[in-house]
Amino acid sequence: MDIDFSEINYLVDPCSRTLHADYQQFLLSLIGLTVIDINGENSDEWRVISTLLHGDEPSGLIALHRWLTTENSLPRPKTNIRLIISSVEAATYQHLFQHRYLPDGIDLNRCFNEKTIRESKDAKNKNIDGYIERAKLIACAIREVNPKAIIDLHNTSGNGPAFAVSTLITPSVLSITSYFCDTLILSDINIGAMMELDFSCPVVTIECGGSSDDQAHEVAYQGIKNFAQCDSHCALPQDKAVQILYKPLRLVIKTGRKLSFSEHDEGYSGVTLRKNIEQFNYGGCCDGLLLGWLDDKGLDNIEMLNDQGVNVVAQYFKMLDNKLVCATSLKIFMASNQTNIARSDCLFYVVNNINNHL
Ligand SMILES: [Zn+2]
Incomplete structure (x- = not known):
């Protein structure tokens, strides 16, 4: 056009x-x-x-x-x-x-x-x-x-x-x-x-x-x-x-990794986020909350850089078996299950638990 x-x-x-x-x-x-x-x-x-x-x-x-x-x-x-x-x-x-x-x-x-x-x-x-x-x-x-x-x-x-x-x-x-x-x-x-x-x-x-x-x-x-x-x-x-x-971080999926959304673990490669991920835009996410599933590359599929350019993904998320879960209390923003946006922009924004900043 x-x-x-x-x-x-x-x-x-x-x-x-x-x-x-x-x-x-x-x-x-x-x-x-x-x-x-x-x-x-x-x-x-x-x-x-x-x-x-x-x-x-x-x-x-x-x-x-x-x-x-x-x-x-x-x-x-x-x-x-x-x-x-x-x-x-x-x-x-x-x-x-x-x-x-x-x-x-x-x-x-x-x-x-x-x-x-x-x-x-x-x-x-x-x-x-x-x-x-x-x-x-x-x-x-x-x-x-x-x-x-x-x-x-x-x-x-x-x-x-x-x-x-x-x-x-x-x-x-x-x-x-x-x-x-x-x-x-x-x-x-x-x-x-x-x-x-x-x-x-x-x-x-x-x-x-x-x-x-x-x-x-x-x-x-x-x-x-x-x-x-x-x-x-x-x-x-x-x-x-x-x-x-204060200062949200962006959780991104690395280039070339597959992104899917599902209600269950389907054994897909790359990252699978819960289909209802948007519901976590409301309210906070507590330690241990299930956000999705990862393949055998684990947290290496995703990345979250702090203001010094250091990947801090492991401070906020962990893998239990193949489940992607929160490793601390945090708040997420702008999670979306539209694959193109999540892939080209970011999966979602993350800030430390809101209670620290009230
Ligand atoms: Zn906009």
Whole structure:
């Protein structure tokens, strides 16, 4: 599919005809990367809401469309708001919201660090220049308005509760988080995501929950409403308590190892995770909990690097007979039984038991 990566479409205070009757028609009317500016009470100040960096994560777009169309006239936020809708082509390719990126493409939210993505194994034989160009255009569109706060709306690949991710913790970050959910993950993972760039303001990624979960769309909508209406003179007021989880690690399957999902031990080679692995996104995992099964290569099938690049998988997991079990109390995030996501991104994120950080 040919995409013009150099193009941005701008809309300012769109009318109801441009917004169409529903989000599906609206999305289908867009051509590529789209920036929508909404005028606010204080027109000297800006906030940014980004969505659809991943084409199969609809909550942000659904919620934005609802926010824009719920009254007879456009909402009037406290400040100007720039909305950025990124992967329109992927989101509309062969049915809506089925593709994170186009089949011959690459994950746009890994392209904000040009060096890392060019060196990555995922980039091999892919035309990554266009995706890097789009990432640059998005970063430019953000810098252009010098925003005071940025939120980036996503869905988790599996089902799970909403949570926020940021690279730093400030009162504003906690406040923004509290509009959407009650858990904030402080991350120092460098994967080339937009939130890793320095925009001289808080950037909070919101994982609203599963992509087909109505509750996730509701989380996004309520959060956008609050974010648009909050005062920015002093530190943003914090709505409710937010729990902070520190520095998740990514559990990955090594290249070339087979990944399966099953309810039972099937004796498959490589790694077999429990089919219902997503249920562990809710709540904690205790020492001894069964997560799946491993072949005779054992823990050598998987890897979890700490911030020094040391593989610490054996501190968190162990093999009993051929069972993969937790070796300590921990919390997992973003576990999914979609093989392609689990394989290309990670099996799931891990943090130490939440009780240590309450
Ligand atoms: Zn995403």
